[in-house]
Amino acid sequence: MSQVVDDSRGGAGPFSRFEFLVAGRYLRARRKDAFISVIAALTLTGIAIGVATLIVVMSVMNGFRDELLSKILGLNGHFSAYPLEERLTDYKETVGAIEGVPGVRFAVPFVEGQALASGLTESTGVSARGIEFASVQKLDLLYKSAVMGSWDGWDEGNGVAIGSRLANRLGVSAGDIVTLVNPNGTLTPFGRTPQIRSYPVSVVFNLGMVEFDSFYLYMSMQAAQDYFKAYDDVLVEGAEPPDVLATDEEIDAAYQRVYRANAIEIFIDDPDDIATMRTRIQSQVTRPMTMTDWQQRNETFFSALQVERVVMFTILSMIILVAAFNIISSLVMLVKDKGRDIAVLRTMGATRGSIMRIFSMTGTAIGVAGTLIGLGLGLLIAANAETLRAFISNTLGVTLFPPEVFFLSTLPSKVNAGEVGLVVALSLSLSFLATLYPAWRAAQYEPVEALRYE
Incomplete structure (x- = not known):
């Protein structure tokens, strides 16, 4: 018992080796936990899809804006000066x-x-x-x-x-x-x-x-x-x-x-x-001359692009939010399933904080894994957006992003490091926040109540 208590409170940093071992054990699928594992896998997939979608869409919109701006300002000046008098x-x-x-x-x-x-x-x-x-x-x-x-x-x-x-x-x-x-x-x-x-x-x-x-x-x-x-x-x-x-x-x-x-x-x-x-x-x-600048000439167009960027970011962030709710549901089921284990750990000396950290790490690990997978997938697709567009168009025989509608003959993409960092931070934050309530509920288990009917 003393060894468990020492491990649960010791170790470098806020988490001990004991807590990492228990959290890792709960992440590994076993036959009787198959349903919980399936939900965890779906949650991970949802976060990965959400992160990848956000990165790809924001990169394409960045490329679209920069390409239009470079083409418009490549031929039309930043100022147009007209004579007066x-x-x-x-x-x-x-x-x-x-x-x-x-x-x-x-x-x-x-x-x-x-x-x-x-x-x-x-x-x-x-x-x-x-x-x-x-x-x-x-x-x-x-x-x-x-x-x-x-x-x-x-x-x-x-x-x-x-x-x-x-x-x-x-x-x-x-x-x-x-x-x-x-x-x-x-x-x-x-x-x-x-x-x-x-x-x-x-x-x-x-x-x-x-x-x-x-x-x-x-x-x-x-x-x-x-x-x-x-x-x-x-x-x-x-x-x-x-x-x-x-x-x-x-x-x-x-x-x-x-x-x-x-x-x-x-x-x-x-x-x-x-x-x-x-x-x-x-x-x-x-x-005497009158001057109009590029912002005045294209104010409506670029304002609409900016509004569209904000709206698309907000809407697509909902995918990550929904996946975060799935973390809550999977952890709640895991806590109920591991009630006896929690009681045993408490009787062996594990503190409420230790139990809370174990389940918080379990849920956060799903969010971190999904975020990293989505980050890699999103960057890969964003870097090859035009190649994928051409492949899908040729395969299906349809025109994706017709130039007559979108003004450009190719699909541009520009990855913005700041926006990618914001997407990753948003995903990790939502994943961590989603673990707090189930982890807190797990920490409230009383050993006597949990073991009464065992």
Whole structure:
């Protein structure tokens, strides 16, 4: 008896070797405890599934947000600056002033308009944007996404760059002709005539984002300025306005064509430092401009993503909570089944605290094992999310996560160590808390009452 008492109170740390031995014995299945063991196994499985599901879902949502953010901000700036009062004819000087602001990576002037694009098979509306080759090189995402054709001679040629999905829809590839139709063409006495021009496809790009690959068309800055008439004919200083009988040569000599940009995309080093950079840029640029940032443009979208993350985490945490309740039920049955053993241990000198620690360790061990299994399984699935998606889609012949709905052509996944730690901590905490009541009930057993009918 004295040895049991010593073991139950001694040992390194809060738990003794004796308590570990008894808890381990209760965890090992025996024939008469088969039902309790089955419940324990199901509880372990439930915790593992809950932890793995939480890790996978949160990782996919993290990857989804980061991928969308990188694609959106890879082409559209953190700020879009639009001119006020005066047309943006001094866009080159303005870009130079903006790029001189500390914290600004680069700035991209552009001309943009809507048009109808016609190919070999069908026609569709596109957003056509004109940019210089120097700007294309700055937009690393666009520059490196070319899958057909080349950017060589971009500024000198009259070619266009289109997305892979748009190319498939129009039935064209590199070298084919795309016709653009703009209703705001030349003004005539009978009204405006459509502006119709044909351009060869110089580049086919694949950004991996459905909206950009299906709707955007890029052309050289000069071509876009001519096509969308982004210019003003200004009378040359000192020249007289030509009369109505003047020839075309005289009219051209009297006027100077001044090209302009629609707006400027501004890319900064820290996308979250919006307020500081807005003030800094506005104080540096002398011309009046209005600026909209990426958070304003995508506020509803990213707010909805954040709400969805919180809701999904809360809902999926219920799986772990239900599994924790199973720990309570399995331990309650184990306590009732081991009533005689508890009485014998108490008569041999085991304290109430020792009994409580034994059953607490038994339940916690189930939670720890389930958490570790779920952690390994979740990290494995999260690391191979796209591979598993493609395998299931090919096997079942169905499209999982269609790109037309989810905007991305692949299933992204990004494991966040902090969120994984939170999931593991939540699972271990719920598992430990679930053991307290059954362990406390076991510690309340009186040896005389437990052995009276034995």
